[in-house]
Every structure is written in C-alpha cells, then in structure tokens.
Amino acid sequence: MIKATVYVTIKQSVLDPQGVAVQGALHSMGFQEVDSVRIGKYLEINLDTDNREEAEAKVTEMCEKLLANTVVEQYRFELEG
Amino acid sequence: MIKATVYVTIKQSVLDPQGVAVQGALHSMGFQEVDSVRIGKYLEINLDTDNREEAEAKVTEMCEKLLANTVVEQYRFELEG
Numbered sequence: 616m617i618k619a620t621v622y623v624t625i626k627q628s629v630l631d632p633q634g635v636a637v638q639g640a641l642h643s644m645g646f647q648e649v650d651s652v653r654i655g656k657y658l659e660i661n662l663d664t665d666n667r668e669e670a671e672a673k674v675t676e677m678c679e680k681l682l683a684n685t686v687v688e689q690y691r692f693e694l695e696g
Numbered sequence: 697m698i699k700a701t702v703y704v705t706i707k708q709s710v711l712d713p714q715g716v717a718v719q720g721a722l723h724s725m726g727f728q729e730v731d732s733v734r735i736g737k738y739l740e741i742n743l744d745t746d747n748r749e750e751a752e753a754k755v756t757e758m759c760e761k762l763l764a765n766t767v768v769e770q771y772r773f774e775l776e777g
Binding site: 616622623624634637640641644646647648649650651652653654655656657658659660661662663664670673676677680681682 | 697703704705715718721722725727728729730731732733734735736737738739740741742743744745751754757758761762763
C-alpha cells in the first residue's frame, strides 16, 4: 500500500477569489497581520500497489486528467510507504 | 514575514463525500488501484510579523474561529521564515 499526498494550488499569476475572501474575513475579524491567503486542495490517496514507479506514473496521470485543472492550477505530490 | 501552511482535513471517523466521489470517478476512469481518497484544504497564509510565537498563537486562533470546523475537521500548520 502506497499513500500519495497531493497538493493542488492555483498558479501564482492567477487570481484566487476564495483566498481573497478568506483574507477579507480574517481582516474583519481583527487579524490585521494577514498579508495574503491562497487556498488549494489537499488529497490523501491510498493506492493498492507496492510499486513506487507505477504509483508515481498513475498519480501523475490522475492529476493531469482529473485532480488538477492544469490551465490555472499546479500540482505536486509525495509518496509514502 | 512568516509563511504559515495550514492543512485542514476531515476527521478519520467522519464520512468524506467529496473523497468518495473522486474515488468513484477515478475507478470509472480505470484507476482500479485507488483504495481510498480523502480531500482537505491547503492554505498558504503570509503574516506580516517576525514574531514566531505571536504567529503561532494567531494562526491557531484563525483555525479555531474560521478556517476549520473543529466538530468534523482537524487542522495542523507549519511556520516558515
């Protein structure tokens, strides 16, 4: 069993409206020291394989095809186990 | 400037419908080796302070009050810089 941890984030050059909204909410709650907020997705995927190379190829394919919209998002992942 | 990276995940005992949906989609795309998927939020928060202790206290407060619903979610964070 291999555990993949995937991070999908909006590219730096793309506006993150959810982050801007959370930043505004934090400011209005008195957290004036918040300079910027960016929000992404965090996925834990358990894979029923012990072959690391296969797992890496499969997770890359999942990210490209479903998990990330590579036009505006970037992804990275780590494998464990 | 301190950068906080916050991970908000659904507690293990709580059903994650978004994760179940993504798992179903991956299966139907032929990724049979996917055993389980859990989805959380990933936040990058830049703080306009250089005081690590203050930053830690503030980020904990932000998580408790806004970023995580501690009834069904858990959070952890890392500070950099």
